Amino acid sequence: MNKRITLHRDLPKCLTGIRGLDEITNGGLPKGRPTLICGAAGCGKTLLAMEFIVRGARQFKEPGVFMCFEETGPELAANVASLGFDLPALIRRKLVMVDHVRIERSEIEETGEYDLEGLFIRLGNAIDSIGAKRVVLDSLEALFAGLPNEAILRSELRRLFNWLKTKGVTVIITGEKGERTLTRHGLEEYISDCVISLDHRVVNQVATRRVRIVKYRGSAHGTNEYPALIDEEGLSVLPISALGLNYPVSAARVSSGIPRLDTMLGGKGYYKGSSILISGTAGSGKSSIAASFANSVCRRGGKCLYWSSEESPEQIMRNMASIGMNLSQHVRKGLLKFHSVRPTLCGLEGHLVSLHKLVTEFQPEAIILDPITNLTAVGDDAEIRAMLTRVIDFLKSHGVTAIFTSLTAGGADAEQTEVGVSSLMDAWLLLQMVQSASERNRVLYVLKSRGMAHSNQMREFVLSDKGIDLVDVYVGPGAVYTGAARLTQEAHDKAEALMQQQASARHERELEHERHGLQTKLDTVIAEQEFTGKLEQQRTESVRRIEAELAKVRRADRKES
Amino acid sequence: MTKSKVKKAVTKRWQLRLYVAGQSPKSITALNNLKQLCETHLPGEYEIEVVDLLKNPKLAAGDQILAVPTLVRKLPEPVKKIIGDLSNEVRVLVGLDLRPA
Numbered sequence: 001m002n003k004r005i006t007l008h009r010d011l012p013k014c015l016t017g018i019r020g021l022d023e024i025t026n027g028g029l030p031k032g033r034p035t036l037i038c039g040a041a042g043c044g045k046t047l048l049a050m051e052f053i054v055r056g057a058r059q060f061k062e063p064g065v066f067m068c069f070e071e072t073g074p075e076l077a078a079n080v081a082s083l084g085f086d087l088p089a090l091i092r093r094k095l096v097m098v099d100h101v102r103i104e105r106s107e108i109e110e111t112g113e114y115d116l117e118g119l120f121i122r123l124g125n126a127i128d129s130i131g132a133k134r135v136v137l138d139s140l141e142a143l144f145a146g147l148p149n150e151a152i153l154r155s156e157l158r159r160l161f162n163w164l165k166t167k168g169v170t171v172i173i174t175g176e177k178g179e180r181t182l183t184r185h186g187l188e189e190y191i192s193d194c195v196i197s198l199d200h201r202v203v204n205q206v207a208t209r210r211v212r213i214v215k216y217r218g219s220a221h222g223t224n225e226y227p228a229l230i231d232e233e234g235l236s237v238l239p240i241s242a243l244g245l246n247y248p249v250s251a252a253r254v255s256s257g258i259p260r261l262d263t264m265l266g267g268k269g270y271y272k273g274s275s276i277l278i279s280g281t282a283g284s285g286k287s288s289i290a291a292s293f294a295n296s297v298c299r300r301g302g303k304c305l306y307w308s309s310e311e312s313p314e315q316i317m318r319n320m321a322s323i324g325m326n327l328s329q330h331v332r333k334g335l336l337k338f339h340s341v342r343p344t345l346c347g348l349e350g351h352l353v354s355l356h357k358l359v360t361e362f363q364p365e366a367i368i369l370d371p372i373t374n375l376t377a378v379g380d381d382a383e384i385r386a387m388l389t390r391v392i393d394f395l396k397s398h399g400v401t402a403i404f405t406s407l408t409a410g411g412a413d414a415e416q417t418e419v420g421v422s423s424l425m426d427a428w429l430l431l432q433m434v435q436s437a438s439e440r441n442r443v444l445y446v447l448k449s450r451g452m453a454h455s456n457q458m459r460e461f462v463l464s465d466k467g468i469d470l471v472d473v474y475v476g477p478g479a480v481y482t483g484a485a486r487l488t489q490e491a492h493d494k495a496e497a498l499m500q501q502q503a504s505a506r507h508e509r510e511l512e513h514e515r516h517g518l519q520t521k522l523d524t525v526i527a528e529q530e531f532t533g534k535l536e537q538q539r540t541e542s543v544r545r546i547e548a549e550l551a552k553v554r555r556a557d558r559k560e561s
Numbered sequence: 562m563t564k565s566k567v568k569k570a571v572t573k574r575w576q577l578r579l580y581v582a583g584q585s586p587k588s589i590t591a592l593n594n595l596k597q598l599c600e601t602h603l604p605g606e607y608e609i610e611v612v613d614l615l616k617n618p619k620l621a622a623g624d625q626i627l628a629v630p631t632l633v634r635k636l637p638e639p640v641k642k643i644i645g646d647l648s649n650e651v652r653v654l655v656g657l658d659l660r661p662a
Binding site: 099101102103104107108109110111112113114115116117118119121122124125143146147 | 590615626639644645652653
């Protein structure tokens with residue numbers, strides 16, 4: 001996504017190195033100016049500020065000063081050590097300087113005119129000693145608690161920010177959120193260049209972090225609230241909703257792992273990078289179809305991510321082994337990665353961010369989200385739809401083929417998904433349980449598949465220890481049969497056909513017999529006819545002979561004919 | 562005005578340190594106020610150390626100095642900080658525990 005960063009010539013910016021933040025700020029914080037980070041307690045202000053310093057030192061070779069008014073240096077180092085930031089090492093290498101400023105109101109007595117030159121000198125000395133380019137003041141508001149004279153403080157703060165600008169350092173100032181103002185003591189009135197607000201909201205007992213750029217003078221920036229996540233690698237902000245519908249598409253196909261299903265999908269399977277929805281009632285085999293796709297991807301040597309919100313990896317592997325799929329071998333080879341998580345673990349945004357991270361790190365070719373309907377536990381349909389749109393956009397922009405399974409509640413309209421996402425999908429396989437006689441059978445059909453001539457046929461879907469097979473359903477006059485009924489009907493048909501065959505054979509034999517009889521008769525007639533002819537000839541000859549004899553006897557003088 | 566001992570006593574009961582930033586009017590006022598006050602209330606019992614942060618910026622961190630001028634009562638303990646040009650004598654005396662608040 002780094003393509004999206006466009007540096008503006010007119011306003012120099014300072015990359016933070018924090019995932020996503022540089023995208024939404026269009027290239028970082030204003031260079032050489034102060035930025036205010038505000039938010040309520042525990043929303044990650046200090047963390048963001050610390051990441052700015054540490055990443056600046058590590059990634060951009062820009063030394064930084066972290067002046068903390070609340071925590072001591074060792075406390076701070078311990079807090080960020082869990083994020084893999086080795087603060088003491090950076091301090092030893094003179095890349096970072098942490099200065100703890102302690103103000104105790106009870107120890108201070110005010111006795112006349114003063115200024116904050118001491119703070120200026122301290123900060124100036126820290127900046128000069130390591131050649132700092134970045135400065136964090138966390139949080140200046142402690143000054144308001146520690147120093148009694150607010151008038152002096154305010155004029156000194158104004159002087160401080162002007163002075164910092166002349167030092168050419170990029171500054172982050174943190175401030176606690178106030179009642180109606182961005183910060184409790186109105187720091188925002190001194191910092192007019194860039195204000196970023198952090199938020200940690202709890203909705204339905206699920207907390208979600210959000211980041212918003214309140215203002216950014218002289219620069220284009222994302223204006224939305226962006227979901228953010230703090231994990232073992234620090235803060236990440238997701239600029240997902242900024243993406244447009246302009247990802248490249250592929251005409252390549254990937255096998256679904258079920259040969260007959262590939263046949264149904266125009267003979268070649270899914271489109272690479274498309275989103276496929278598999279919906280069906282409980283137990284209709286959604287996961288099995290999804291897993292067989294995962295299996296086929298891994299067998300080709302591709303990487304697949306399996307996001308499950310229902311079953312543990314072990315359980316999935318055991319269950320799939322029962323239908324002849326050995327997924328554990330792919331896990332061992334590092335081709336298949338499970339991410340099993342209860343939906344209520346974090347908010348939708350949290351899931352979004354973790355998915356984002358997993359995909360970016362693991363770089364899978366395919367991903368399975370099984371099932372998406374469980375997300376209803378942490379958001380309403382509109383939110384889930386918005387989240388899935390982001391997921392789909394994100395996956396498509398990465399060319400990842402995605403399979404989403406969706407549970408259709410029993411009795412609900414099968415052609416309506418729980419979370420209303422079908423229109424976002426490129427292909428939709430519908431699984432149904434067909435009840436007949438005393439059994440339920442699985443039926444699969446392709447409800448839609450964009451851009452391919454897919455089959456309009458229903459197929460019976462049979463799970464056995466050899467895997468998944470699709471069988472033609474029995475489409476007879478007036479009824480569709482599956483399972484035992486199909487077998488019965490097929491057997492019945494077979495018997496009927498045999499009987500018919502036997503009957504026609506018998507009939508043929510009879511005809512043959514008859515033909516034979518007639519032939520014999522005909523032969524007799526012919527023989528009789530011949531015999532009669534012969535007799536006639538003999539008679540004629542004997543008559544002639546007698547006549548000749550007679551003529552000889554009468555000595556006839558003329559020849560008689 | 563460098564880091565200089567105004568009174569050369571080895572161990573006095575009162576050890577005071579005044580942090581200033583250069584020869585600013587506030588710094589000069591503070592030092593004059595302090596000397597006068599000590600002579601009045603603590604004759605012979607005090608020792609004043611003046612630290613110019615412009616010359617020794619590193620010393621600002623040690624006593625957690627933000628405001629200038631700041632008077633730090635190192636002894637007797639506990640450490641007390643008095644900020645400002647020390648023009649409000651009553652408050653200075655309260656700050657130094659020389660008079661109940």
